[in-house]
Amino acid sequence: MVAIVGRPNVGKSTLFNKLARKQIAVVQDEPGVTRDRHYADCWALGKEYVLIDTGGFDPFDDDPRTAGIASQVKLALAECDAVICVFDGTTELTPTDHEAVALLRDAGKPVIYVANKADSQRSAHEAMKLYELGMEELLPISALHSRGLGELEERIAEVLPETDGPAEELDEGIPRVAIVGRPNAGKSSMVNRLVGEERQLVDDRPGTTVDSVDTLVERDGHRLVLIDT
Missing domain, CATH: 3.40.50.300 (P-loop containing nucleotide triphosphate hydrolases)
Structure with missing residues (x-):
């Protein structure tokens, strides 16, 4: 990276x-x-x-x-x-x-x-x-x-460090789920909770998320991409 x-x-x-x-x-x-x-x-x-x-x-x-x-x-x-x-x-x-x-x-x-x-x-x-x-x-x-x-x-x-093989295409064939809602409804907080880290900035003021952000999530052997908007 x-x-x-x-x-x-x-x-x-x-x-x-x-x-x-x-x-x-x-x-x-x-x-x-x-x-x-x-x-x-x-x-x-x-x-x-x-x-x-x-x-x-x-x-x-x-x-x-x-x-x-x-x-x-x-x-x-x-x-x-x-x-x-x-x-x-x-x-x-x-x-x-x-x-x-x-x-x-x-x-x-x-x-x-x-x-x-x-x-x-x-x-x-x-x-x-x-x-x-x-x-x-x-x-x-x-x-x-x-x-x-x-x-x-x-x-x-x-x-770049040497690698044994090509990098994995993270988004190829993986379901993508968009999280939508009105400003300040808690969308970024939901992404952070699902991911388990402060992936998105969270603020009480609306408009903290300016552009959509993709996040790869793995749960129980399944993978999906969350899109915060």
Whole structure:
């Protein structure tokens, strides 16, 4: 598994959709759209892996929903084999960027650092300021325009652990059940109870779940995919 992490609005979900080669995560030009973890089966130079999209990491935001996002990010770091840490190469460094790097160093997983929004040679050069964070390698990319994604996939293939066989297609032939209802009816709480973990953010305010999230559930030898909406 490979997790994508970074502060809000750096283009993580755009990168997730590009690497997955399909539109899975909702993308908007505002921070905080992605809140729960999203998963997709991906390939990098013939190697199969599961990609995880996470919400924007911001330990300095006191919004309760942001604290929930931080918990989801830490869960993703615990289950992944490697990490793609995304920065906005067009903006100045922030305290959150420094905290993200510190969190990843503590996690002890292989990390690929990328400077997103490097849409031109000039912006790619400007992104070099991110080396102040202390990483040895930084890949300038543009997820929106697919710039540098080939090199990124090469790095993903290098850090992936060797496997004995192809990854299992989790959703092939498995029944899919959508959980629907009005806002704040407890749909995400039901998913968490069935799964047995904090898979979805839960809040008393309506609208916590922004886009649908697929979750594989196994019970008594049977498998199904729950879709929270």
